[in-house]
Amino acid sequence: MTRRTFVVAASAGLAAAATPPALRLGGPIFLKSDDPVVLAREHRRLGYSAAYCPELSLKETGKIEAVRTAFAKQNVVIAEVGAWVNMMDAKCSGPEEKPHVRGREVATGG
Numbered sequence: 001m002t003r004r005t006f007v008v009a010a011s012a013g014l015a016a017a018a019t020p021p022a023l024r025l026g027g028p029i030f031l032k033s034d035d036p037v038v039l040a041r042e043h044r045r046l047g048y049s050a051a052y053c054p055e056l057s058l059k060e061t062g063k064i065e066a067v068r069t070a071f072a073k074q075n076v077v078i079a080e081v082g083a084w085v086n087m088m089d090a091k092c093s094g095p096e097e098k099p100h101v102r103g104r105e106v107a108t109g110g
Contacts, residue, residue: 026050026079036063036070043076050079 026048033039036054043051051071056064071078 022049024050024077024079026052026076028052036067039067040070040074040076043071044074049076051076053078053081 026043027046029039029042029046029048029051031039031042033042034054039051039054043049054067056067058064067078
């Protein structure tokens with residue numbers, strides 16, 4: 001191996017090691033479906049690797065697991081859950097009175 005080929009090979013290895021991981025992008029999809037497999041496939045068809053959390057209730061444990069499995073098979077992560085709480089609302093005195101965060105367990109894996 002010559003010095004030149006060594007430097008070229010070493011530079012290529014360093015460049016590959018220094019490459020940051022890919023940024024996952026997602027966006028809205030306009031497909032009306034409750035099927036997690038169909039939703040995950042639509043995200044991939046559109047070139048997305050991140051997704052909004054589908055409408056879920058925390059009591060739907062079977063559906064939560066189906067969403068988690070379907071999206072994982074398509075290499076799509078749940079990156080955003082739809083929740084908004086006005087922390088300044090005087091009518092909400094404690095956490096038990098605040099709305100539940102939709103899909104919290106799906107997004108956090110818990």
